[in-house]
Amino acid sequence: MAYTYKDAGVDVEAGYKAVSLMKEHAATTFNNHVLQGLGSFGGMYDNGNGQVLVSGTDGVGTKLKAAFVLDKHDTVGIDCVAMCVNDVVCHGAKPMFFLDYIATGKLDPIVAADIVKGVAAGCREAGCALIGGETAEMPGFYSSGEYDMAGFCVGSVDKDKLINGSRIEVGDVLVGLGSSGIHSNGFSLVRKLIHMDRKILATYIESLGKTMGEELLTPTRIYVKTLLALIERFPIKGAAHITGGGFIENIPRILPSGLGAEIKLNSWDMLPVFKLLVSEAKLKTRDAYNTFNMGIGMVLAVNPSIADDVVSAARELGEKAFVIGHVTEGEGIRLCE
Numbered sequence: 001m002a003y004t005y006k007d008a009g010v011d012v013e014a015g016y017k018a019v020s021l022m023k024e025h026a027a028t029t030f031n032n033h034v035l036q037g038l039g040s041f042g043g044m045y046d047n048g049n050g051q052v053l054v055s056g057t058d059g060v061g062t063k064l065k066a067a068f069v070l071d072k073h074d075t076v077g078i079d080c081v082a083m084c085v086n087d088v089v090c091h092g093a094k095p096m097f098f099l100d101y102i103a104t105g106k107l108d109p110i111v112a113a114d115i116v117k118g119v120a121a122g123c124r125e126a127g128c129a130l131i132g133g134e135t136a137e138m139p140g141f142y143s144s145g146e147y148d149m150a151g152f153c154v155g156s157v158d159k160d161k162l163i164n165g166s167r168i169e170v171g172d173v174l175v176g177l178g179s180s181g182i183h184s185n186g187f188s189l190v191r192k193l194i195h196m197d198r199k200i201l202a203t204y205i206e207s208l209g210k211t212m213g214e215e216l217l218t219p220t221r222i223y224v225k226t227l228l229a230l231i232e233r234f235p236i237k238g239a240a241h242i243t244g245g246g247f248i249e250n251i252p253r254i255l256p257s258g259l260g261a262e263i264k265l266n267s268w269d270m271l272p273v274f275k276l277l278v279s280e281a282k283l284k285t286r287d288a289y290n291t292f293n294m295g296i297g298m299v300l301a302v303n304p305s306i307a308d309d310v311v312s313a314a315r316e317l318g319e320k321a322f323v324i325g326h327v328t329e330g331e332g333i334r335l336c337e
Contacts, residue, residue: 036164041090041241041253042155044162052159054093058083058243059150062187065196066216068146073111075219076149077118078125079184082220083243084153085126086298089224090239090254092163092231093155095128103136104147115149118219126224128153163231165238165254165301172237172327173307174251174261176268177226178320179297181218182277185244186292190216193280207272215273223298226317230300234310238301248290248333251299260332261325263289268322270295285335301327 035044035052042054060079067076077100085095100119102112112135123130142148157163182190194200194212201213208215223241230236238254251261265285274295278288288294302310307323314321328334 035162040164041087041239042093044091044164046159050159051156052091052093052162054088054091054155054157055153056084056087056155057150057152058087058184059148060184062191063182063184063216064146064148065187065191066201066213069196069198070201070213070217072213072217073114074118074121075217077115077120078122078219078222079118080149080151081119081122081126081153082222083184084151085122085128085155085222085224086220086241087243088153088155089227090163090241090298091155091157092161092228092236092239093157094228095126095153095155095224097129097131098123098126098151098153099131100133100149100151101136102133102147102149103138103142105137105139105142105144107135107137111147115147119151122219122222125222128155128224161231163236163239166256167237168255168259168301168327170259170327170329171304172301173304173323174263174325174327175300175302175307175310175314176296176322176324177223177298177300177314178221178268178322179242179271179293179295180221181215181271181273183220183243183293183297185246186277187216189281189291190277193277205276207276209272221297223319226314226319227298227300229317230310230313233313234302234306236300236302236310240299240301242293242297242299246288246290246292246294247296247299247335248286251333252331254301255327255331258329258331260328260330260334262328262334262336263325265335265337267324268295269320289333289335296322296324299324 033046042056045053240250311321
C-alpha cells in the first residue's frame, strides 16, 4: 500500500488554506516598519536605523515521540533551535537571541534540564544567546511522560544586505547543502511507517549504520555559521530552508513571481534513510520531495558564474554541497532525471 502525508493525518492543503485565511488578520496589524507579509522564512521588521530585525518561531513536531519512547531528551532542543535559526539566516540575518517554551503535564526537572541542555547546544552552534523561556505545567492536558516545545529567535541584518530573493532571475543556479537526516519534518508519516516502540527503535539497521532510534533523533543541521560565511564572500541571492513541504513548497518561497525551478534528481548523495522511507511508504517521487528534505536541508540561489566556487567554499566549511538545479521561467518545481 502506498502512503502519503495526508494518510498520516497531515493535510498540507488545509495548512495552506489556514495561512491564507490568517494573512488578512495579520495584515491589519502591519505598519510601515513591516517589510513583507506572511510567507517568508522569517518575519522582517525595519527598526529605522539601517537594520532589519528578522524573527522566526517553530517547534520540533512529532519527532518528540521518538524522544519519549527512548527517554532521550538532550537532542530535541537542538532541533528546536535549528528550525528557527535556519529560517532567520535565510534572509542573511545573524541570530542574536533565542527563547524556548516547554509544556508538560507534570514537570520532571531532569527531563527539563536535558531539553534545555540541547537548546543551549543549538544556540552555541548558531552563535546566539539563550536569554529566557517559559515552562508550563498543565496537569491532565498532556499524557504522562510527554511534552511539547517551541522556540523563538530574533536576528539582525543591515538593510542593504537583506536577502529576500528579489534579485533571482532565470538561469541562476541552485546549490544544495546536505542535511543530517530527516531533520524535524515528515515525522507524522515516519511514525505511520515505523512503530514508536522501544525495541524497534533500538534495532540496528545495517543500511543506516546505526539503530533506527539514533537515526530518527539525529539533530537537524544548523547552517547559520556556514551561510553567514558564504554571504560574506559571495552575493547569495536567495536561501530556502527545506522544511515542511520539502522542495515543492519551500523553493518557490524565494522565487519572484513567474519563476520556477528545475531540480536534477541524483545530483547529490541521498542519505540511506530516505531510500528506506520512500521504499516503505511506496511514495511517488513528487510526494517524497513534497514531504521530506531528501538529503538537502538548505538551497541557495546564485549566479551561474560563481556556483562552483560557492560549492567549493561550502565544502571547505564542512558542508556537503552540490549543484542541484537552476531557475526557470514558469512557476512550479520540476523534478528531472
